[in-house]
Amino acid sequence: MERLAGKIILLSGAGRAFVAFAAGVIAGLAQAPFDFPLAAFIAFPILVWLLDGAVAAPERRGARRLAPAFGIGWLFGFGYFLNGLWWTGNALLVEADLFAWALPLAVVGLPALLAIFYALACALAKLAWSNDIGRICALAVAFACAEWLRAVLFTGFPWNAIGYAAMPVPLAMQSSVVLGFTGMNALAVFVFALPALLAGRVHLKLGLVLGVALVVLHLGYGAARLALAAPEEGDTIAVRIIQPSILQSQKWDMAERDRIFEAHLDLTRRPVENGAPRPDIILWPETSVPFLFGDRPDALAALGDTIGEGQRLLAGIVRAEERSAGATAYYNSIVVIDESGEIVDAFDKVHLVPFGEYLPFQDVLSRFGLRQLAQNIGGFSAGTRRRPLDLGNGMGGLPFICYEVIFPGIAPRGETDARLIVNVTNDAWFGNTPGPYQHFRQAQLRAVETGLPLVRAANNGISAAVDGYGRLIDGLALDAVGVLDVEVPLVRADGLILPIPGRLAGWIVVFVLVGGAIVGHRASRAT
Structure with missing residues (x-):
């Protein structure tokens, strides 16, 4: 040596x-x-x-x-x-x-x-x-x-x-x-x-x-x-996760929009199998609705006909908001829709992807021909704050859209009353490469950090449910088309934790x- x-x-x-x-x-x-x-x-x-x-x-x-x-x-x-x-x-x-x-x-x-x-x-x-x-x-x-x-x-x-x-x-x-x-x-x-x-x-x-x-x-x-993990007993939530695997090149193709929306509806309507419980919530991926709801009021009616009594559907959408002087702001959002087809809650993505969803220093860089990848709508605006979404029955789900979930310390332990993490993403941009696997790994680690179970819907994968210890409950393979019916135990992983926050302990290690x-x-x- x-x-x-x-x-x-x-x-x-x-x-x-x-x-x-x-x-x-x-x-x-x-x-x-x-x-x-x-x-x-x-x-x-x-x-x-x-x-x-x-x-x-x-x-x-x-x-x-x-x-x-x-x-x-x-x-x-x-x-x-x-x-x-x-x-x-x-x-x-x-x-x-x-x-x-x-x-x-x-x-x-x-x-x-x-x-x-x-x-x-x-x-x-x-x-x-x-x-x-x-x-x-x-x-x-x-x-x-x-x-x-x-x-x-x-x-x-x-x-x-x-x-x-x-x-x-x-x-x-x-x-x-x-x-x-x-x-x-x-x-x-x-x-x-x-x-x-x-x-x-x-x-x-x-x-x-x-x-x-x-x-x-x-x-x-x-x-x-x-x-020493607590037995998975007590409250649970039945979740259906939809993975349609729509090609990214088709996502905003005008000719494909009705087919894409119908594909999501067909997966949502599938009967549960193998004695799985009827879903409490249904989770669609990021930007799964391929049009603006304002342009297609019939879409909400179709969703109301699809969602069963007592169920709620969480869908990734593009949300438009009219501003002064005729300008329109667009948001990468999650909406919660109930059985009547009404939007009962919503969250706008806070942490946008530079050059993907918006162009930093746009006034300067656009002069050199630079633009963000989200061209169809001219880029997104950022939401203001993160808060739990109302999943019904007094239950909150902490939402993270796409790469927001890669940031450590996103939901400090004990500082949220949410019962689980909701992550929607569209990794079809990256195809069958290491990217989707790395993205899922980081989502797993956020579940461990927070002690909260995580449910994740990805357009082409990796869709999965993970418990508060990072253990896979069930998942769908990359590029698979299907649904994942899973019963998620709402058990917070709080065992064997130091009385000081992990952030502080980490810096103590650094000083040593x-x-x-x-x-x-x-x-x-x-x-």
Whole structure:
């Protein structure tokens, strides 16, 4: 191992750049749908050794001394995000005549921009670099801060955070309740990078003990929490989830609209099978209604004829609102419709997708020919606040439309009286790629964080019901057409939780690692 580490440390030029990029690509294999955490145990030690050799020329001063580390971090991040996000380009091919020119911006440009966060992380870590376990602490702290920044800056985009690589299954997801997003990112990088200590032998035993202890605690806590989970007794809600798998190219085709609407109605009318209970609520995907209700009052009448007594249907729609001077605002919304065909509640998407649903700095960027993907309606306006939807019988469902569900801390535990999370999405933009699998994984983690069960309707998948521990109750495969009748237990997962919020505990972990980095750096300078 020392020989391998030595070769990596001494790399230069194109060879060094290629290894950094390749390490990032390897790290991406730890995320869904590959779910191969061992890849991260290979990639991060390589990154540590590359940073060991990232030494600036003696004449460089100030920030310029960090340039080699910045470059290594950028190449690592570029490989990581290129592997994990190449599928975003698929959305531009839906209307290739309008957006194919922007394919390089999505496939290469987005990873290149996101890689800057990892470049900054490596440069920051290099400030407290040492020759022992202290440098592992420094790298973990720096990546935790970078992932936090990635989640909040420029409206945020925390897709495929490093910590998710340590949570491929519900057994390994439970620690996020204790440590939160930041703590999981910090400890994941710390553990993934520990094999770098095999070269040099400094603090090897300490690293081995800490690594094994953290993995055992991580999985042991998950096993204990799942074993002590409250029995799924008490209140339940019967849900029918509709997955029509409509091609994105047909979604807003005028000639297809009646057929698409009728396809949703036909699935809704299907009789329940295998003794399943009659649905209390029926869930359609995002933008499932292919026209404005104002243009088609007959559609609400058809829904009233389809929805049974006491049932409520939740459907993703585009909602129009007239403003002054004849302007119209459009919202990506969920509406609740009762048995009489009346809209009894609604929610407008709060966190819109930049360049997908709206164009940032529109007045400026539109002059250069840039436009958002949602061209049919000229882009969406954002809703003002999130609140539970009225599902009937005094029950609330906390709504999240599409990628709103990827943001950690969206519904702090105990701060909502909702009984479940409702997520509607349309991942048909991305086809049969890793995107829908990664999206579903992050929705699972939101259920674990909040302790609330989640029901999810996706146009082409992955539609599913998940309990408050992230365990799959039932689901439909990607691109399947059908209905999912499931009885969801309304049991909040509250067992084995620390008395302090996970966010605070996560930052405590970061500060402990900061202490380890400082001690290691001082000891290294003293020798």
